Amino acid sequence: MPELPEVETVRRALLSKLKGKTIKEITILHNNVFEGQDVSIIKNEIKDQTINDILRRGKWLEFVLDDYYLLSHLRMEGKYVYRKIDEEIEKHQLVLFNINNEFSLRYRDVRKFGKMYLIKKEDINKSSLSKLGLEPWDKKLSPSYLKEKYKNKSLPIKTVLLDQSIIVGIGNIYADEILFLSKINPYKKAKDLNNKELQSIIDNTKQVLDKAIEEGGTTIRSYTSEEGVEGHNQSNLYVHQRKDEKCLVCGHVIIKDKIGGRGTYYCPKCQK
DNA sequence: CAGGTCTCCTGCTAGC
């Protein structure tokens, strides 16, 4: 599932193909991708908008057009494929962007969970992006920031790490890895963490995500950044998807539990 | 406000 490193890898690949190119037309084959929006307006407004840049905020892609931002969230299995304009439409391709009348950028999403929003630039503060917390590398991310955010959180730290209004970009895979490296039990209540543990979470978040970006993301199940390009970070995972295998540090068997409805992998000996 | 539950969706797989 695309988390911050995967989205960042996708962003870089898209930018190299699309920077400066123009969306001549959009074909929306599945209206729910633009949930709550009038697709006829979108079809008109996006016409002839140039892709000036592609940014990332948390797990969101932000296409910087002339008058709009096109926000795209891949959720579980969303991905972009790039085709010659006249190639046949394949199953699961939900939105087609005509690029310079020459190429076709296609949003493909088997499970149809992903979302897009076309937002006027002046309305960006009313968008989903406005509710996001700090990027992992933000200088403001400190133990005191987390202390304040966690002070009323009785939920397990595993669950709270996934809360995008506090730190952005962490999903289920990296949350498990961050807690393993921080030697923190995923069941521990967020509000009970001390400064040392909070600092450890901050340090390991940056380290885990940096490493994963360097490796082009983690490919388990279906993620690829562009067609035929898989990530390599799966070989760096200590606990995620390693149920019943031995902990690489202490040899104890890795446990899988369900915490907050999410599959959670951890080493009960290393993580107290 | 905090937190629990449900919903969306389809492909894969464990188990019979």
Add this chain to the structure above:
DNA sequence: TGCTAGCAGGAGACCT
């Protein structure tokens, strides 16, 4: 071998 129930999960809606 073939079938099917159950599982996978990010984020927002809705309820208590």
